[in-house]
Amino acid sequence: MGVTKSELFNPQQNEMAQIAKVLAHPARVAILQYISRQDACICGDLVEETGLAQATISQHLSEIKKIGLLKGNFQGKNLCYCIDKERWEAIHDLFESFFTRIGQQCC
Amino acid sequence: MGVTKSELFNPQQNEMAQIAKVLAHPARVAILQYISRQDACICGDLVEETGLAQATISQHLSEIKKIGLLKGNFQGKNLCYCIDKERWEAIHDLFESFFTRIGQQCC
Protein backbone atom coordinates (compact mmCIF):
# COMPACT_ATOMS: atom_id res chain seq x y z
CA MET A 1 0.00 0.00 0.00
CA GLY A 2 1.45 3.41 0.90
CA VAL A 3 -1.41 5.06 -0.89
CA THR A 4 -3.82 7.32 0.95
CA LYS A 5 -7.49 6.35 0.62
CA SER A 6 -8.71 9.85 -0.16
CA GLU A 7 -12.06 8.59 -1.38
CA LEU A 8 -13.01 7.84 2.22
CA PHE A 9 -12.82 11.49 3.22
CA ASN A 10 -14.59 14.67 2.23
CA PRO A 11 -13.06 17.35 -0.01
CA GLN A 12 -12.40 19.69 2.89
CA GLN A 13 -10.49 17.03 4.79
CA ASN A 14 -8.48 16.15 1.72
CA GLU A 15 -7.68 19.78 0.98
CA MET A 16 -6.64 20.43 4.54
CA ALA A 17 -4.33 17.43 4.43
CA GLN A 18 -2.89 18.39 1.07
CA ILE A 19 -1.98 21.85 2.27
CA ALA A 20 -0.62 20.59 5.57
CA LYS A 21 1.59 18.23 3.61
CA VAL A 22 3.29 21.20 2.00
CA LEU A 23 4.06 22.63 5.43
CA ALA A 24 5.19 19.23 6.64
CA HIS A 25 8.82 19.69 5.66
CA PRO A 26 11.22 22.06 7.43
CA ALA A 27 12.78 23.11 4.13
CA ARG A 28 9.44 24.34 2.87
CA VAL A 29 8.73 26.13 6.13
CA ALA A 30 12.16 27.76 5.86
CA ILE A 31 11.62 28.67 2.22
CA LEU A 32 8.33 30.40 2.95
CA GLN A 33 9.87 32.29 5.85
CA TYR A 34 12.90 33.29 3.83
CA ILE A 35 10.90 34.53 0.87
CA SER A 36 8.66 36.56 3.14
CA ARG A 37 11.63 38.13 4.93
CA GLN A 38 13.06 39.58 1.74
CA ASP A 39 11.82 43.06 0.97
CA ALA A 40 11.69 42.38 -2.67
CA CYS A 41 10.79 38.74 -3.07
CA ILE A 42 14.10 37.07 -3.71
CA CYS A 43 14.78 33.88 -5.62
CA GLY A 44 17.42 31.24 -5.62
CA ASP A 45 19.96 31.89 -2.92
CA LEU A 46 17.71 29.49 -1.10
CA VAL A 47 20.35 26.99 -2.00
CA GLU A 48 22.98 28.92 -0.02
CA GLU A 49 20.48 29.75 2.70
CA THR A 50 19.47 26.16 3.34
CA GLY A 51 22.42 24.04 2.26
CA LEU A 52 20.27 21.83 0.08
CA ALA A 53 21.09 21.14 -3.56
CA GLN A 54 19.59 23.24 -6.35
CA ALA A 55 17.51 20.35 -7.65
CA THR A 56 16.11 19.73 -4.20
CA ILE A 57 15.14 23.35 -3.64
CA SER A 58 13.50 23.48 -7.04
CA GLN A 59 11.51 20.40 -6.15
CA HIS A 60 10.35 21.93 -2.87
CA LEU A 61 9.39 25.14 -4.65
CA SER A 62 7.28 23.15 -7.04
CA GLU A 63 5.42 21.51 -4.13
CA ILE A 64 4.64 24.96 -2.76
CA LYS A 65 3.56 26.10 -6.21
CA LYS A 66 1.12 23.20 -6.49
CA ILE A 67 -1.12 24.68 -3.81
CA GLY A 68 -0.93 28.12 -5.43
CA LEU A 69 1.26 29.81 -2.85
CA LEU A 70 3.99 31.10 -5.15
CA LYS A 71 4.12 33.70 -7.85
CA GLY A 72 7.33 33.78 -9.90
CA ASN A 73 8.57 36.24 -12.48
CA PHE A 74 11.91 36.86 -14.12
CA GLN A 75 14.04 39.85 -13.20
CA GLY A 76 17.03 39.76 -15.44
CA LYS A 77 18.01 36.15 -15.62
CA ASN A 78 16.89 35.49 -12.05
CA LEU A 79 13.55 33.96 -11.32
CA CYS A 80 12.05 35.97 -8.54
CA TYR A 81 9.52 34.28 -6.31
CA CYS A 82 7.06 35.75 -3.94
CA ILE A 83 4.17 34.49 -1.88
CA ASP A 84 0.71 34.93 -3.31
CA LYS A 85 -0.82 36.99 -0.54
CA GLU A 86 -4.45 36.24 -1.37
CA ARG A 87 -3.82 32.54 -1.40
CA TRP A 88 -1.83 32.84 1.80
CA GLU A 89 -4.75 34.53 3.52
CA ALA A 90 -7.18 31.94 2.21
CA ILE A 91 -5.08 29.15 3.60
CA HIS A 92 -4.63 31.05 6.83
CA ASP A 93 -8.43 31.27 7.14
CA LEU A 94 -8.79 27.57 6.40
CA PHE A 95 -6.42 26.65 9.22
CA GLU A 96 -7.90 29.24 11.53
CA SER A 97 -11.41 27.87 11.23
CA PHE A 98 -10.14 24.31 11.51
CA PHE A 99 -8.35 25.09 14.76
CA THR A 100 -11.16 27.21 16.15
CA ARG A 101 -13.96 24.79 15.37
CA ILE A 102 -12.21 21.84 16.93
CA GLY A 103 -11.01 23.91 19.88
CA GLN A 104 -14.53 25.04 20.70
CA GLN A 105 -16.26 21.67 20.57
CA CYS A 106 -13.55 19.61 22.10
CA CYS A 107 -14.09 18.04 25.56
CA MET B 1 17.81 9.24 0.43
CA GLY B 2 14.21 9.82 1.47
CA VAL B 3 15.47 11.18 4.75
CA THR B 4 14.80 14.77 5.76
CA LYS B 5 17.92 16.77 6.60
CA SER B 6 16.53 18.26 9.81
CA GLU B 7 19.96 19.37 10.97
CA LEU B 8 19.87 22.11 8.35
CA PHE B 9 16.87 23.80 9.96
CA ASN B 10 16.12 25.41 13.27
CA PRO B 11 14.05 23.79 16.03
CA GLN B 12 11.02 25.96 15.30
CA GLN B 13 11.02 25.00 11.66
CA ASN B 14 11.38 21.34 12.51
CA GLU B 15 8.61 21.48 15.10
CA MET B 16 6.29 23.27 12.71
CA ALA B 17 6.95 20.61 10.07
CA GLN B 18 6.51 17.76 12.51
CA ILE B 19 3.11 19.02 13.60
CA ALA B 20 2.01 19.79 10.06
CA LYS B 21 2.91 16.23 9.15
CA VAL B 22 0.30 14.96 11.58
CA LEU B 23 -2.34 17.10 9.89
CA ALA B 24 -1.10 16.00 6.48
CA HIS B 25 -3.39 13.00 6.22
CA PRO B 26 -7.15 13.23 5.72
CA ALA B 27 -7.77 10.36 8.14
CA ARG B 28 -6.07 12.28 10.92
CA VAL B 29 -7.96 15.45 10.07
CA ALA B 30 -11.17 13.41 10.15
CA ILE B 31 -10.23 11.74 13.43
CA LEU B 32 -9.59 15.06 15.13
CA GLN B 33 -12.86 16.46 13.83
CA TYR B 34 -14.80 13.38 14.86
CA ILE B 35 -13.38 13.28 18.37
CA SER B 36 -14.13 16.94 18.86
CA ARG B 37 -17.73 16.53 17.67
CA GLN B 38 -18.58 13.94 20.31
CA ASP B 39 -19.98 15.38 23.51
CA ALA B 40 -18.18 12.95 25.64
CA CYS B 41 -14.91 12.14 24.00
CA ILE B 42 -15.59 8.96 22.13
CA CYS B 43 -13.21 6.20 21.14
CA GLY B 44 -13.05 3.57 18.50
CA ASP B 45 -16.05 3.72 16.25
CA LEU B 46 -13.57 5.65 14.17
CA VAL B 47 -13.21 2.41 12.30
CA GLU B 48 -16.89 2.50 11.33
CA GLU B 49 -16.80 6.24 10.80
CA THR B 50 -13.87 6.19 8.39
CA GLY B 51 -13.92 2.76 6.79
CA LEU B 52 -10.27 2.14 7.58
CA ALA B 53 -9.11 -0.99 9.36
CA GLN B 54 -8.67 -1.04 13.11
CA ALA B 55 -4.92 -1.39 12.86
CA THR B 56 -4.75 1.61 10.57
CA ILE B 57 -6.83 3.81 12.85
CA SER B 58 -4.74 2.82 15.82
CA GLN B 59 -1.62 3.78 13.91
CA HIS B 60 -3.05 7.19 13.02
CA LEU B 61 -4.07 7.73 16.64
CA SER B 62 -0.54 7.03 17.71
CA GLU B 63 0.79 9.65 15.28
CA ILE B 64 -1.58 12.19 16.82
CA LYS B 65 -0.51 11.09 20.30
CA LYS B 66 3.15 11.67 19.46
CA ILE B 67 2.64 15.43 19.31
CA GLY B 68 0.70 15.38 22.57
CA LEU B 69 -2.74 16.07 21.14
CA LEU B 70 -4.59 13.11 22.65
CA LYS B 71 -5.54 12.12 26.15
CA GLY B 72 -6.95 8.62 26.51
CA ASN B 73 -8.54 6.87 29.46
CA PHE B 74 -10.56 3.73 29.85
CA GLN B 75 -14.29 3.89 30.47
CA GLY B 76 -15.41 0.37 30.94
CA LYS B 77 -13.51 -1.64 28.41
CA ASN B 78 -13.54 1.20 25.92
CA LEU B 79 -10.57 3.47 25.55
CA CYS B 80 -11.94 6.95 25.45
CA TYR B 81 -9.91 9.56 23.65
CA CYS B 82 -10.16 13.27 23.78
CA ILE B 83 -8.16 16.17 22.50
CA ASP B 84 -5.78 17.82 24.94
CA LYS B 85 -7.19 21.32 24.89
CA GLU B 86 -4.08 23.07 26.19
CA ARG B 87 -1.90 21.41 23.62
CA TRP B 88 -4.46 22.18 20.95
CA GLU B 89 -4.37 25.87 21.82
CA ALA B 90 -0.58 25.88 21.89
CA ILE B 91 -0.44 24.40 18.41
CA HIS B 92 -3.15 26.77 17.26
CA ASP B 93 -0.99 29.68 18.47
CA LEU B 94 2.06 28.27 16.73
CA PHE B 95 0.26 28.14 13.39
CA GLU B 96 -1.41 31.47 13.97
CA SER B 97 1.88 33.29 14.47
CA PHE B 98 3.46 31.44 11.58
CA PHE B 99 0.69 32.53 9.23
CA THR B 100 0.52 36.06 10.60
CA ARG B 101 4.24 36.71 10.52
CA ILE B 102 4.67 35.54 6.96
CA GLY B 103 1.47 37.27 5.85
CA GLN B 104 2.67 40.61 7.21
CA GLN B 105 6.13 40.62 5.72
CA CYS B 106 5.31 39.05 2.44
CA CYS B 107 5.57 41.13 -0.78
Add this chain to the structure above:
DNA sequence: ATTACAAATCGTAATATTGCGATATATAAA
Protein backbone atom coordinates in the same frame (compact mmCIF):
# COMPACT_ATOMS: atom_id res chain seq x y z
C1' DA C 1 23.68 32.80 -33.14
C1' DT C 2 26.53 32.00 -29.30
C1' DT C 3 27.52 32.19 -24.59
C1' DA C 4 26.67 32.26 -19.72
C1' DC C 5 24.06 31.34 -16.09
C1' DA C 6 19.68 30.20 -13.40
C1' DA C 7 16.09 27.17 -12.69
C1' DA C 8 13.35 22.97 -14.06
C1' DT C 9 13.16 18.25 -15.06
C1' DC C 10 14.88 13.42 -15.35
C1' DG C 11 16.58 9.31 -13.37
C1' DT C 12 17.69 6.90 -9.50
C1' DA C 13 18.76 5.41 -4.68
C1' DA C 14 17.50 5.54 0.10
C1' DT C 15 14.12 6.04 3.40
C1' DA C 16 9.26 7.02 5.05
C1' DT C 17 4.38 6.42 4.97
C1' DT C 18 0.11 3.97 4.38
C1' DG C 19 -2.72 0.09 5.01
C1' DC C 20 -3.96 -4.28 6.71
C1' DG C 21 -4.02 -9.19 8.47
C1' DA C 22 -2.36 -11.54 12.31
C1' DT C 23 -1.16 -11.46 16.85
C1' DA C 24 -0.38 -9.68 21.44
C1' DT C 25 -1.88 -6.94 25.27
C1' DA C 26 -5.10 -4.74 28.34
C1' DT C 27 -9.50 -4.14 30.68
C1' DA C 28 -14.02 -5.53 32.61
C1' DA C 29 -17.31 -8.96 33.41
C1' DA C 30 -18.61 -13.60 34.66
Add this chain to the structure above:
DNA sequence: TTTATATATCGCAATATTACGATTTGTAAT
Protein backbone atom coordinates in the same frame (compact mmCIF):
# COMPACT_ATOMS: atom_id res chain seq x y z
C1' DT D 1 -9.20 -17.42 36.54
C1' DT D 2 -11.51 -17.60 32.37
C1' DT D 3 -13.90 -15.14 28.81
C1' DA D 4 -15.14 -11.44 25.84
C1' DT D 5 -14.03 -7.42 23.70
C1' DA D 6 -11.18 -3.29 22.58
C1' DT D 7 -6.91 -1.43 21.33
C1' DA D 8 -1.88 -1.77 20.32
C1' DT D 9 1.88 -3.79 18.03
C1' DC D 10 4.27 -6.71 14.49
C1' DG D 11 5.43 -7.87 9.89
C1' DC D 12 4.99 -7.04 5.40
C1' DA D 13 3.78 -5.18 0.67
C1' DA D 14 2.82 -1.16 -2.10
C1' DT D 15 3.46 3.48 -2.87
C1' DA D 16 5.29 8.22 -1.69
C1' DT D 17 8.83 11.35 -0.33
C1' DT D 18 13.43 13.18 -0.07
C1' DA D 19 17.74 14.18 -2.00
C1' DC D 20 21.00 14.87 -5.58
C1' DG D 21 23.90 14.44 -9.92
C1' DA D 22 23.21 15.02 -14.66
C1' DT D 23 20.82 17.09 -18.14
C1' DT D 24 17.55 20.13 -20.32
C1' DT D 25 15.19 24.38 -20.73
C1' DG D 26 14.73 29.30 -20.42
C1' DT D 27 16.46 34.05 -20.17
C1' DA D 28 19.68 37.92 -20.96
C1' DA D 29 23.90 39.61 -22.60
C1' DT D 30 27.49 39.50 -26.18
